[in-house]
Every structure is written in C-alpha cells, then in structure tokens.
Amino acid sequence: MEYMKLGSTGLDVSRICVGCMSFGDPGRGTHSWTLDEEAARPLIRQAVEAGINFFDTANVYSDGSSEEIVGRALKDFARRDEIVLATKVCGITHQGPNGRGLSRKAIMTEIDNSLRRLGTDHVDLYQIHRWDPYTPIEETLEALHDVVKAGKARYLGASSMHAWQFSKALHTAERHGWTRFVSMQNHYNLLYREEEREMLPLCADQGIGVIPWSPLARGRLTRDWEATSARSGTDEFGKKLYHDEDRRIVETVARIAEARGLPRAQVALAWLSSRPGVTAPIVGVTKPHHWDDALASLDLRLTEDEVQQLEEPYRPHEVAGF
Numbered sequence: 493m494e495y496m497k498l499g500s501t502g503l504d505v506s507r508i509c510v511g512c513m514s515f516g517d518p519g520r521g522t523h524s525w526t527l528d529e530e531a532a533r534p535l536i537r538q539a540v541e542a543g544i545n546f547f548d549t550a551n552v553y554s555d556g557s558s559e560e561i562v563g564r565a566l567k568d569f570a571r572r573d574e575i576v577l578a579t580k581v582c583g584i585t586h587q588g589p590n591g592r593g594l595s596r597k598a599i600m601t602e603i604d605n606s607l608r609r610l611g612t613d614h615v616d617l618y619q620i621h622r623w624d625p626y627t628p629i630e631e632t633l634e635a636l637h638d639v640v641k642a643g644k645a646r647y648l649g650a651s652s653m654h655a656w657q658f659s660k661a662l663h664t665a666e667r668h669g670w671t672r673f674v675s676m677q678n679h680y681n682l683l684y685r686e687e688e689r690e691m692l693p694l695c696a697d698q699g700i701g702v703i704p705w706s707p708l709a710r711g712r713l714t715r716d717w718e719a720t721s722a723r724s725g726t727d728e729f730g731k732k733l734y735h736d737e738d739r740r741i742v743e744t745v746a747r748i749a750e751a752r753g754l755p756r757a758q759v760a761l762a763w764l765s766s767r768p769g770v771t772a773p774i775v776g777v778t779k780p781h782h783w784d785d786a787l788a789s790l791d792l793r794l795t796e797d798e799v800q801q802l803e804e805p806y807r808p809h810e811v812a813g814f
Contacts (some may be wrong), residue, residue, distance in 0.1 A: 548677070
C-alpha cells in the first residue's frame with residue numbers, strides 16, 4: 493500500500509480511503525442497500541489487511557449505525573494508533589430544533605455522539621459535511637477549534653461547497669488563530685470535473701489534501717449507461733448528479749478497459765488517483781472484488797493518449813453535489 497501526507501500535515505494516509513456509507517443497518521435511515529454488520533465486517537477486515545488505514549464515515553449514515561459497525565470492526569481488526577478515522581457533522585440527526593447544522597450546540601453534541609458510536613475517545617479527521625448557511629462561520633470554526641483542543645479530534649476537514657466559501661473559512665480560521673481545515677472531500681470524477689476550475693487550484697495553493705467522494709460516479713463508470721443497480725433505483729440524490737451527455741465518457745472508459753483487458757473501475761480510479769492534488773479517492777465497496785479493483789488501480793498507469801480520450805468528451809456541468 494502507498495501512503496501520502498494529508499495535505500500539508502504530517503498525517504500518513506493510504507492512497508485509498510474506505511467510504512463507509514456502504515455499511516449500516518438497512519432498516520435504519522434511507523439507504524436500504526447498505527450492508528449489515530455481518531456482511532460489512534469481512535470487507536473492513538480485507539481493507540485493513542491490504543494496508544488501507546483511512547476510513548471515512550458520517551453521523552448520518554444509516555442513522556448512525558455505520559459508525560457503530562465501523563467502530564466495532566476496527567477495534568477487532570486494527571490497532572487504533574495506525575488507523576486514520578474520519579467522520580462528519582452537519583446532516584439531520586433528529587427532527588425539530590437543533591437537529592442539524594453546524595451551530596456550536598450541534599457540533600458539541602454530535603462529536604460526543606459520534607465518539608460513543610465509534611467506541612473511541614477521538615477521531616483523526618472531523619469534517620463538516622456541507623456548508624451551513626444559517627450559522628455564522630465564526631461560530632462553527634470556533635466550536636471545531638474547541639473540539640480539537642479538547643482532544644476529541646486531531647484534524648479538521650470540509651466537504652463539498654463553493655471555493656469562495658472554503659476560502660472564507662480558511663482565512664477566517666487563520667485570522668482568529670483557530671484550527672484550519674486540512675482536507676477537502678469534494679465531488680470529483682470523470683463525469684464531474686467542475687472542481688478543476690476553482691476548488692482544486694485553491695486546495696493546491698493552500699496545501700489542502702483532496703479526498704474525492706463518488707470516484708466511480710455512483711457506479712456509473714463501472715457499467716453500461718442503461719444498466720442499474722440496487723442503489724441506483726432508490727438514489728434520488730444521485731439521479732441529479734449525472735446526465736445523458738455523460739454517456740460518451742462511460743463508453744470511452746469501457747473501450748479503454750476492454751482494450752486493456754481490465755475492469756472499468758480500475759481505469760476510472762487510475763485516472764482520478766493520477767490527477768494533480770488528489771490524495772485518496774473515497775471508495776465504497778459492497779463486494780470483495782471491489783477492493784481488488786481499487787488496489788490494482790494504484791499500479792495502473794494510463795498513457796497520455798488514454799487520458800486524452802477519457803477527458804475529451806467532457807462538457808461543462810451545472811454545479812452538483814451540494
């Protein structure tokens with residue numbers, strides 16, 4: 493396994509991050525396609541044994557059961573000091589007032605709830621899941637700084653937002669002497685490259701690690717355009733992300749993969765991992781061979797011609813994912 497520093501920090505993370513939204517009680521939350529604990533544990537163990545040390549979950553995944561499953565599995569399969577454990581805060585955790593967002597109250601409540609579910613006294617990376625337009629960024633950043641100073645988180649990260657918002661957060665934290673974000677978890681893959689315009693250059697300039705979510709475009713890059721999956725039939729959010737004009741890119745991935753004699757996932761992941769500034773794609777798995785493809789993609793070197801073929805069909809998209 494290859495490891496990289498996360499942005500400008502001294503933290504070593506594997507070049508693949510485990511996306512833990514795939515793990516959770518199917519009866520809790522809105523993701524009926526998730527793997528229950530019995531099915532998830534072998535996949536988590538497989539990742540650890542392959543040398544993957546980076547795991548990303550969230551307080552809202554399957555109503556918190558993702559954190560519970562991941563926490564128990566990592567306790568059994570790994571040494572805590574070798575694991576980089578990440579979770580997120582912002583989404584809806586209960587109905588009624590203060591059930592979502594990035595207020596001081598929400599952050600202080602949710603970090604404790606996440607630590608309890610994960611069975612640990614700290615997370616290595618605590619991320620805001622989205623921008624909260626209803627809470628002053630100063631309130632959010634000071635609360636996150638206090639979480640770090642209390643020893644409940646080692647580093648802070650952010651997820652999909654406009655580049656101007658991320659820039660504002662970075663410079664506000666610097667101005668007040670608060671802990672800055674060290675990573676950006678953004679929507680970036682062959683079907684959605686709008687991040688190349690402003691967010692990726694900003695991250696490069698500020699020394700921010702980039703850990704893209706949905707690197708395989710909700711599986712679109714691994715199958716024929718018309719094909720569906722158990723997830724795609726109920727994924728209302730995913731249906732808003734990609735459009736018919738993306739078909740040409742999917743077909744190009746298929747053509748290159750066939751010529752290489754490789755699964756499509758390896759080609760799509762190899763392209764993303766080789767992009768400037770990308771630290772570790774966040775890969776969700778539901779089958780053992782998904783790990784085989786993710787790991788193999790790290791050794792796959794695409795030619796300049798293949799990269800050009802993959803990128804040429806892309807057309808500008810409306811901003812999607814946040």
